[in-house]
Amino acid sequence: MQEEYTTPLVWNPILRQHLVNAAHRMNRREGTTECPFCADVKNGLVEEGKQVWLHPNDFPPLQPPVGEAYVVIYNRDHNKTFTQLTVDEVFEVTRLWRSLYNDLSTRYSTVMTFENSGTSIGQTQFHPHGQTYGISIIPSYLERELETVILEDEAGNGCPFCQVQCELSGSEQEVDQNEHWQAFLPPYVRYPYETHLYPRRHVANIGDMSDEELRDLAALLLNVIRGYNALSDGEMAPMPYLLGLHQLADERFHFHVEILAIGRAPGKLKYAASSESIWGQWTNDSSPVQKAQELHSAIEKMKKGQ
């Protein structure tokens, strides 16, 4: 008998936020040999010449009208890693992120595009891919950012993201940049090499970005993640990371990408332990200025070697 789909959103009246309760995902496969994404190609589901495609999530944590979940396949080649893709190939990925945003944002208040990279943070499929959820609520971190944006707007201070960007532009905490995008380690990062990517233009979401802006985003993403792998002469590669797009349909919001790099030193990971997980009190045991300089140097060295 088909199990009836019940809304997985559980309201926490104490923290005033939602939890997604997806008990059916307990049965999902973990590291099985047959790749479901290669099977899409084998079964003729991917158009000739197409490198980037959508695979419906086989164990969706969300279903309409609460949400939708998709897997974004980055490339046909199972053995490629994100950093082995070319700028053009990543540009195609960002174009699919944009069209997914434009579709899902008509039905859901939040479009969460993200990637979990590395076994140490729970990656179970190794074919290069990421995920996108459309969800009918605004997750708590994003809501907090939106509240800040609204408060600053009402106080007549303008966009707080533009403010941060202005302060960090050209500073020691800027790790890389190009015509349309900048990458920083702001002073308040939680992980030693956590990097935030901002478009130079104030734009609320990827749906409003031009092809030129997306191509520059692709180039900057590659530089930053390849830079992680070049840290300490490659001793931290492959850097496990969580990558997510923060965006909203509210034009006061400022689109940005957050990359939480989990490594803190060769062979060492930063864990969200008690103070972080139980209180939400983050401690960063390193200097963001120093780490930004390390990452900046690793990227510059890598560019020279190209």
Ligand SMILES: [Zn+2]
């Ligand atoms: Zn595969």
Ligand SMILES: [Zn+2]
């Ligand atoms: Zn802004």
Ligand SMILES: [Zn+2]
């Ligand atoms: Zn953010």
